[in-house]
Amino acid sequence: MIGVREQQRAEDPPTGTGPLRFLGPVPGGLPDEPEPGTIGTGQVLRLITRQLFAYPVTTDPAARPVPDAALELPTVDNGGISPDGRTWRIGLRRGVHWDAQRARELAGGDVVRGLKRTAHPLARSMRPYFGALIEGLADYYRRYDEEFGHWEAHAPALAQFSHLTRIPGLRAEGDTVVLRLTEPADDLLDLLATGYAAAAPREYDYYVPDSPELYRCNPACGPYRIAKQLTPGGDFVLEPNPRWDPATDPIRRRTASRIDVVASAGGEPVHDATAFGVLSWDLPAPAARFGGTGCSYYLSALPGGSAQAPAARHALSWAVDRAALAAAARTAGADGAAAQHGVLQPGDPGAERFEDAAPDAGDPERAGRLLADAGLGPGTRLTVAVPVGSRPAAVATALAGVLARYGIAVVVVSPGVPGADLTLHEWAPRWAGNANRDLLHRIWPSDGGAGDPASVAADALRALDPGTATALWRRFDRLATADLRLVPLIVAAWPRARADALAAGAARW
Structure with a gap:
């Protein structure tokens, strides 16, 4: 030929x-x-x-x-x-x-x-x-x-x-x-x-x-x-x-x-x-313009760890200084970064507005009480599994600095190491636009139970009417955020991740 x-x-x-x-x-x-x-x-x-x-x-x-x-x-x-x-x-x-x-x-x-x-x-x-x-x-x-x-x-x-x-x-x-x-x-x-x-x-x-x-x-x-x-x-x-x-x-x-x-x-x-x-x-x-979408970072608890109880994750959600984490991401090269209080990214059309969420800088007074009640007082040591890469490493370093204010020492380990208390998740969407299906597949810890908010997300993905889909996504965001399986931290628009999502593809030519 x-x-x-x-x-x-x-x-x-x-x-x-x-x-x-x-x-x-x-x-x-x-x-x-x-x-x-x-x-x-x-x-x-x-x-x-x-x-x-x-x-x-x-x-x-x-x-x-x-x-x-x-x-x-x-x-x-x-x-x-x-x-x-x-x-x-x-x-x-x-x-x-x-x-x-x-x-x-x-x-x-x-x-x-x-x-x-x-x-x-x-x-x-x-x-x-x-x-x-x-x-x-x-x-x-x-x-x-x-x-x-x-x-x-x-x-x-x-x-x-x-x-x-x-x-x-x-x-x-x-x-x-x-x-x-x-x-x-x-x-x-x-x-x-x-x-x-x-x-x-x-x-x-x-x-x-x-x-x-x-x-x-x-x-x-x-x-x-x-x-x-x-x-x-x-x-x-x-x-x-x-x-x-x-x-x-x-x-x-x-x-x-x-x-x-x-x-x-x-x-x-x-x-x-x-x-x-x-x-x-x-x-x-x-x-690039930053519109509240990009790579999202979450914490989730591992079975048997110190943060397994919902009260511990609730306390962490009030303790985290998301503004400091976002600043660290920008310093590390992100085009933009912002606090994320819901499971869906703040730039997502279906993202809920959380008026009762913790301030972007956290609430040290309230967080101190919640952490103590959850058994995470001064002297606590938390082991966090962090994905490989400079992006999650920058977020993890900033997170350790924030929790040190409460007397909590963070030890970073690789994913899969036994005995970790928490996992830091980085969700880099595999494609641009509505990639919530990817979030559900790779990040959301679904258990398939009757109360799993993922069932609401499934209805949103099937919705024919855009208004209905948006309403369902907002409901999912409310339920998923309150569920505390994931503790949202920040969203950061890294240059390479943006390019990979917008021009997604594999060398299969």
């Missing part, structure tokens, strides 16, 4: 600003704040692929997804969503072409192929979300694992499995993609706006995902294409894609004549990649 480099010579874009140079994505993801010059995998995908919907490039933290390869946002009124909320019909925009041997328009089958590729291990983190919503997709994942979990698959076997294994809730009807859901989902738009849902050309079926062969022949439909032969973990070059038409792309701009992505800087300067394709297509980018 002829590679994409042999198809058509690329011309420098008329708006080109010269070449850009970034450090390559970190293998295994970006769990912490890397060098500013590091570009994320999702940012690279945003340059070469398209999905049905995408987040616009803006400094507005409240921005919502807009049509990308889709023609319009589906609604009940325009017939895109069925009255029961379970069937979505999404028409495709015309004029979006793959950089293949011959220009080929992006079709519904490409979107279906892309969603099926979420079965690949590199996209495994998103399986609980797509698999729970699209009818039959969870069974497809199970059969994929049974078929390919114990041997090294080859491309024909993977392609045959994909073609022959039908997913009842996922099909293409010409230039329309039809999704049948297990239940209504008010966050489906946000999930489809991730790079995990990017369309995949038929050439992807010729090679094993994440293989050197696929890296060498990789049709693009975004403003750039891979120009240099690529191997996993190596350098590569992005050049202008001659098949890309800016008139068909409301999201992307082509502002560089080429983009070099290198594994090592080699002593040469690199550009700041943190905001590229997220806040702006130009460098330097404008400053």
